[in-house]
Amino acid sequence: MAKITGVECIRTRHDGSWTIVKVTTDQDGLYGIGSASDLYNPEAVVQVVEQLLAPLLKGRDPANIEDLWHLMHMSGYWRNGAILNTAIGGIDMALWDIKGKEANLPVYQLLGGACRSAIPCYGHAGGNDITELKEDVYKFIEEGYTVIRVQMGGYGGGGFVSGKEAKLPVHPWSSGPVFDEHAYLNAIPDMFEKLRVEFGFGVQFTHDVHEHLSPIHAIQLSKRLEPYSLFYLEDAIAPEQIGWYRQLRQQSATPQAVGELFVNPQEWTGLMQEKLIDFIRVRVSKAGGISACRKIAALGEIYGVRTAWQEGGENDPVNQAAAVHLDMALWNFGIQEINHFKQEELEAFPGHIVRQGGYLYPSDKPGLGIDIDEVQAKSLLREQWSSSQYHRPYPLDRKADGTLVRP
Numbered sequence: 494m495a496k497i498t499g500v501e502c503i504r505t506r507h508d509g510s511w512t513i514v515k516v517t518t519d520q521d522g523l524y525g526i527g528s529a530s531d532l533y534n535p536e537a538v539v540q541v542v543e544q545l546l547a548p549l550l551k552g553r554d555p556a557n558i559e560d561l562w563h564l565m566h567m568s569g570y571w572r573n574g575a576i577l578n579t580a581i582g583g584i585d586m587a588l589w590d591i592k593g594k595e596a597n598l599p600v601y602q603l604l605g606g607a608c609r610s611a612i613p614c615y616g617h618a619g620g621n622d623i624t625e626l627k628e629d630v631y632k633f634i635e636e637g638y639t640v641i642r643v644q645m646g647g648y649g650g651g652g653f654v655s656g657k658e659a660k661l662p663v664h665p666w667s668s669g670p671v672f673d674e675h676a677y678l679n680a681i682p683d684m685f686e687k688l689r690v691e692f693g694f695g696v697q698f699t700h701d702v703h704e705h706l707s708p709i710h711a712i713q714l715s716k717r718l719e720p721y722s723l724f725y726l727e728d729a730i731a732p733e734q735i736g737w738y739r740q741l742r743q744q745s746a747t748p749q750a751v752g753e754l755f756v757n758p759q760e761w762t763g764l765m766q767e768k769l770i771d772f773i774r775v776r777v778s779k780a781g782g783i784s785a786c787r788k789i790a791a792l793g794e795i796y797g798v799r800t801a802w803q804e805g806g807e808n809d810p811v812n813q814a815a816a817v818h819l820d821m822a823l824w825n826f827g828i829q830e831i832n833h834f835k836q837e838e839l840e841a842f843p844g845h846i847v848r849q850g851g852y853l854y855p856s857d858k859p860g861l862g863i864d865i866d867e868v869q870a871k872s873l874l875r876e877q878w879s880s881s882q883y884h885r886p887y888p889l890d891r892k893a894d895g896t897l898v899r900p
Contacts, residue, residue, distance in 0.1 A: 495520045495595070497555050500547035500584060502529065502539045505841060505870035509878045510885070511809040512538055513865055514583035516591065518555060523594060525555070526865055527586025528778050528812035529579050533887055536880050541580040545569055550584070556595070558588045562784045573757040578781045585782025586815045586861065593860030600815075600861055604787060604822035611852035612820045614831040615640035615699060615724075617806075619650070623687050630692065637850025640697045640724050640828055645684055648703035649890055649898065652677025659893035666895035673893070674710050681714060685721040697724040699750070704728050704899050705890070708737035715745035724828070725750040725772050725801070731899045732760055738769040750774050753803045754900075761789065765796040772801040772827050776808070777815045790823045799827030808832055810842040814863040817846050817855045829853060841869040 495518040503513040512529045531538045546565050553561060565581045566572055593600045601607060616633040618641050620626030626643060633641045645651035649672050656669025681700065688698065700723060706714060711729040718726060725748040730737050732754050741749065750772035755761050756779055764770045773793055777786050790800050800823055802816040813832050820826045831848065839845050844856040844863040856862030890898040 495523060495555055495591070497550045497553050500542060500550055500587075502542050503865065503867060503870055504535070504539070504880065505865075505873050506809070506838065507873055507875050507878075508885075509874055509880060509883055510535055510807060512583070513809065513811055513870070514542060514580075514587050515865070516550075516555065516584060516587040518591065523591060525587035525590030525592075525594070525860060526811055526863070527583035527588075527590065527782065528809050528815065529583025530778065530807070530809050530812065531576070531579050532807040533885055534576055536883060537576050538579050538583075539880075541569070541576055542583065546580055546584060555588050555591045558585065558592065558784060561585075561588065562781070566781070575756045575779060578756050578785075579778050582778035582780065582782035582785070585784050586778070586811065589783045589815075589818075590860035597859050599855065599857055599859065600783070600818040601821035601855065604783075604818065607821050608824050608826065609821065611854055612817050612826070612829050613640065613851060614638075614829045614848065614853050615642055616831055616851075617642050617644070619644045619646060621646050621650075623684060626684070627688070627691055630688065630696070634692075634696060637852075638696075639851050640699065642699045642701060642727075643684070643688060644701065645680060648701060648900070649677065649705040651680030651684060652705065653890075654893075661893055662895075665893075667891040671893045672705060672890045672898050674706055677705065678710055678714055678717070682717045682721075685718060685723075689721050694722060697722075699724045699727060701727040702729045704731040704754075706730075708734050708740075711737070712741045712744055715741055715747045715749070718747050719745060723747055727751070727774065728753055733899070735760065735764060738764055739767065742767075742769045748772065750801050753805075756780070758789075762792065765792055765798050768796055768798075770798060772799050774801050774803045776803040776805070776812070777819065778812050779803075783815055783819060786819055787823070790819065790825060794823075794825040797825075799825045801827045802829060804830040804832045806832065810834060810839065810845045811861070811863055811865075813846050814844075814855065814861045817853050818861060820853075821855060837869070837873065841866050841873060 653670035
């Protein structure tokens with residue numbers, strides 16, 4: 494019977510924003526890795542892993558994943574927070590990785606076996622105007638994608654106006670461009686009208702509102718997008734206002750994906766039970782790892798909700814691997830967000846997920862099938878990188894009067 498001998502954090506990527514957890518055991522060569530990356534609070538996650546959880550786990554049997562998950566979840570007393578969840582999620586993935594290696598099976602086989610031969614994924618198309626966006630969509634179609642997220646520039650794109658257009662106050666907090674809800678409400682339906690004229694209905698589109706709208710305007714947008722048959726509309730309403738999804742569902746048949754910012758089970762359970770959403774967008778690490786996400790998915794299956802685990806451009810290959818193993822085994826899988834990594838980043842993670850066309854393929858090696866080359870991972874860091882100097886708050890948008898827009 495193996496025993497946990499240590500839990501350590503490995504910081505990597507050029508800016509040190511990726512945190513990989515490595516759980517070692519007293520069995521020669523037996524260890525597991527998981528993702529505990531948090532772009533905005535990486536050092537806080539490291540402290541939770543090293544100060545709270547690592548001493549707690551040392552000497553315990555890594556096979557008892559469910560018990561260890563609850564032990565970690567409750568040992569901080571205050572729970573269901575993003576930082577603690579991420580720390581737990583990274584360790585949980587590593588424990589599943591160890592279990593798969595001990596069983597000599599890929600993790601998805603331990604979760605019930607394959608429900609599909611490959612994992613459909615969607616690409617991110619964008620452009621500063623409709624011409625650029627169309628060109629980008631064509632590129633993804635040529636690569637083999639059948640589902641594509643379309644954005645007019647960045648989040649809120651189509652809703653930004655110049656300071657002059659916005660008629661800023663005398664002493665503005667932002668010189669522009671600033672976000673205008675009404676401009677966005679007009680621009681996005683117009684964008685989809687042009688896309689459907691160009692591409693027809695053979696390709697499926699998603700769009701991420703990124704919670705930039707007030708609830709009533711989110712409902713208006715969802716209604717106006719019905720003729721364009723979206724695969725889903727993402728995060729139309731901020732998590733602080735999820736009660737509005739009842740009114741949205743009553744008035745619009747546009748499929749809804751939600752949950753990128755969710756960390757507490759009470760945020761998604763009610764939405765599923767009342768059949769108010771269609772896709773759950775929780776990030777695997779932010780929910781607390783594989784153990785938590787397989788339960789979320791089981792609840793979703795009961796209520797007709799599919800998975801669309803969140804990835805995002807700042808996420809790492811290990812979290813992607815954990816998501817894809819879940820995708821392989823879950824009957825109610827919906828779609829998987831794609832990540833794009835540089836070649837030198839992939840070289841640091843042998844056994845990484847492979848994309849061919851619009852599909853992702855996991856390694857069939859035991860465990861998560863992915864490893865970390867610690868020498869290569871260290872070499873990715875900039876020479877001047879320092880965890881004490883790391884500071885990367887989320888960039889926020891403002892309205893003309895200076896009001897912050899929720900991400």
